[in-house]
Every structure is written in structure tokens, then in C-alpha cells.
Amino acid sequence: MSFNSLVFLVFFSVLLILYYTLFRRYQKQLLLVASICFYCFAGPQHILYILAASGITYFCARKIAVSDKKRAARFLKVDFLLIFGIFIFLRYFNFLSTTVCSFGHLWGADSSPFLLKIIVPLGLSYYTLTNIGYVLDVYWKRIPAEEKFLSFLLFTIYFPHIVQGPISRYHQLAPQFDGEKAFDYERVTQGLQLMLWGYFKKMVIADRLNIFVSRVFEEYQSHNGVIFAVAMLFYSVQIYADFSGCMDIVGGVSETFGIRLEKNFDHPYFSRTIPEFWRRWHITLGAWFKDYVYYPISISGWMKKSSKYIRKSRGGRAGRMYMSCIPTIIVWLLTGLWHGSSWNFVLWGMFHAVLMTSGILFAEPLQKITRRLRIDTGAFSWKLFQMSRTFILCSIGRVFFRAADLSTAIGIFRRMFSQFGIWQLFDGSLYRYGLDRPNFILALLGIGLLWCVSMLQEHLPVRATLARQNIVFRWMIYYAAIFSILIFGIYGPGYDASAFIYNQF
């Protein structure tokens, strides 16, 4: 049941009515039942995995909470082994099998990979991380272990965050399920507004750009030059409109129930540096890797010992650089693998690892250069240059992300720079890739509107400001949004209501 399907809208409407009427005293129970139904809609057999993962984590966390440190560590290891075991088996078995065979071929072995027909359960990557985060928080005594299994299950399976996140933290989400919530007109309408904006981003902008991007990437051998550059930039906007659109939809849905999900995007394309970009893009994933991977590695015994050795032998700066770069590289290798089980995702992760570590290593020399060149770093032109640079670098990385495999990504880069053919921008060639002239212009207008709204959101609370306007103006905006989605949304042949990009992760 995709969030942009009619079935979902019916499901959501019925649930919202029941939530504030018949089940007002049992809202928590209703959300649990609704979440299980939502999950079963994707395939009832998958429910077993999430039930098993939640049961294991719940049990281990309970044991950790009442055990001494040594025993608690043992239960933590059991949880890690089982939860990551399920995750690695389902996500990476075929990838590992193919990789081992490929290496075997290099050494002259003649074997074909043993592949399993695995259907990855809905939201596996997300609930694996929420479960591991929860058990670590209990182990580090940051939160108490949940006593009721059904409460913990609701935290894991809560339908607005199970498909594409945000990756919620237990102490932030779980307490919100408690207590009876009265119908609040303002809160519900604000939630619906957010959903509307999310649908606009997804169906008018992302799905329209997808037509162009898919055609170019899937038939990459027949194009070259500037067409790839346009597809690359379009894909950056598409993935943002798609993913942040989904976050707006689920955030809005949750808000109507009186439950606030964590913010996952903060206008990332206004970032001036790559580290800033990753603090504003998929915020909850970045925060998860920082809290549960980066810090534990950075302050681990072996890391401290090795950095001490480097500081003694190579100086304090080298020690600090080592201490910053090694965990960053590990985090980005894992982030790449989390996104997908193929080498192009590994390479995408390593691309960002190189950018992040370069930022750390060259921060001081670059500051000296800008000072020596007397560059006014506060000037608008400098900020614009930094934002454009960050956007282009991220877009280059996205080619690895979008391409079907590593050889396709390399082929695209080769073709991009072989015959650039700038004239293709002006001779009507751009309209041969699925978007005719009116649709192309509509896509550009959509991007323009997205940019304008994002700029406004940077400076003022748009939804609250809209809520203060008189009723005629407000409803004009709502109708304009609804009719834009109905008229300009993409529903044509090839339309697949299940195809949110981040569903696959």
C-alpha cells in the first residue's frame, strides 16, 4: 500500500475517523492494529520477520536492563548477532555469493554464484536500525527498557515510519503514543497541508522528472554529453522531491494523529559544504550513524591506542586527523552498503568518504588560502559558489546511486565527457526523452516553485503563516494545490504507485 495510492487514502481516512470517534479511548491499540494491517498489505509472510526482530530486541533489552555489565554485554551481542544476522542474510546473501564467485573467477575457479530468491521484507533496513538503536540506548543506560511488548512493537511497526523512515528514537516517539488525544482542528489541518505539499513534490515534480531521468539512464548507450549532465541534475532534484515528499506525507499523516515524527530534511541543497549537506539530508540516518557507529568507533580502546601511537610518532595533528578520518571512512562504507547491496553503492559511499575526509584534512590550508586571496566568505557570491559546488558534487555521486550497476555508472561518466554537445540544450533534443516541451516547462516550473517555497521556509514558518491568513486565501491555496496534483500529477502509462525511491532501501 503505497502512500500515494487511492487505497492508502481510504485506509488513512477511515483510520482518522475511528481514531477520534469510536476508538478515542483505545487510540494506541488502534494504531497498532492499523500498522499491522498496513504491514500485512505488503505481504503477510513478512510480518514474521518484524515480529521476530521486535521480540528478540524486546527480550534482550529487558535482560540487559536487569543484568550486570558482563551479562548485559552478552545479551547485547545476542541481539546484534540475530538482528544483523537476519538483515545481512536477507539483504546481502546474493551480493556476497556473487562477489565471492567473481573473486573466484579471478583465481581461475569456474563456479556460478548460488543465488536465493529472497524478497526483502518491507522496511527491513529501517526497523533493523531502530531496533539496534533502542537496544544500545538501553545498554548505555540512556533509557529504561520498555515493559510492554505491544508498546515496543508499535514503536517498531508504526506505519508512517516503517517504509522509509524517519529512523525514530524510542525516547522521542514512544511516549507520544500514550494518552488520549482530542481532535484538534488546527493540528489536523496542518497535517493535511503537509501531506498535500508532499503529494505535490512527489507526483508533480519527482514523477515527472523520473520520466526523463529513467529514459536517459536506462538507454545510456544511445546518449552522450549534456543530456547526461541534465539527467544527473534532474535526478538530484527528483530524489529530493521524492524522498522529502514522502517524509512530508508521513509526517503529515502522523501529525493528524497528534504524533510528531522527527525531521528528516532541512533544505539540504542550500548547504555550503558536504558535512553540512549530510546534517540536512536524511537527518535521522546521519544521526543514527553518528551516535551508534561514529562515536563508538572513535572512542573505542583500539582507536585510542592507535591514535596515541600516531600522535607520538607523527605529531598531534596527524593523531587528530587519524581519529577523525578512520571512523568517517567506516561510517561511509556502511552507509553505502546500507543503501544497497551492489558495488556502485559502495563506491558512492567511498566517494562521500573521500569528500568528507578531504574536508577534514584540507580545512586549515583552505582557510589560509581564502584569507590570503582576501575572499569575503560572508559575501552572497561566495555562498552561492559554495552551494553550487556542494550541489554539483552530490549530483556527481548520485550517478553511482542511480545507475543500474558499476559498469553503467562508469559508462555514463565516460559518455558525459566524450561529446558534450552543448547545442542539445537549444535544438529541441531535450524533448526527446519522454517529456515533451509543455511537460519539460512544467517540470522546470515545479522546480522553481520548490526552490521558492524552500527559500521561504528558510526564513519563516510557512505553514503557521498560512494558517494565520483569512479563510478565502487559505482555501485558494489548498484548491490550487489539490487541482495541481490532480491535473499535473503523473498517472499515465508506467505509473507505479509503489515506486517511492527510498522504498527499495
Place this chain on the structure above:
Amino acid sequence: MEKLLELLKENYPDVDFTGNRSLVTGGTWDSVDVVNVITEIEDAFGISISMEYVLPENFDSVEKIWAMVRKLS
């Protein structure tokens, strides 16, 4: 606390430690800075900071860092 303040000023001469109460949550320090501060404090005070204490709020001001150091000393 003076020793701590001196240590921090030495490493971050541009940061105003007296007025800033949200060094991490306000974005003055990022994760790289937090790890750097942990290393410096561990060396200077002979303590070991475990994951239980690696929370943004523990590094938000000199007073909070000092409270953590005293607890672990």
C-alpha cells in the same frame, strides 16, 4: 575548571566559552570536535569517557563538561 577552560581555549581559540551554552546542540561543535574534546580531556585529566556520557548535552558548555569530568574523576 580553569584547567579545562584553558585546554579548550588552546584547542578552539575562536570559540566564546563563557557565553555559549549550546556548543553541540547549537552547531558550534560537530562530531569531529566532540571526539577531539574527548581525547584532550581524557589525556589531561586521566579519565576514560565511555559511551554512556557521549551525549550532546554533556558537551554543550564548559560547566557541563566540567560536571562530567568531576563525576568521572
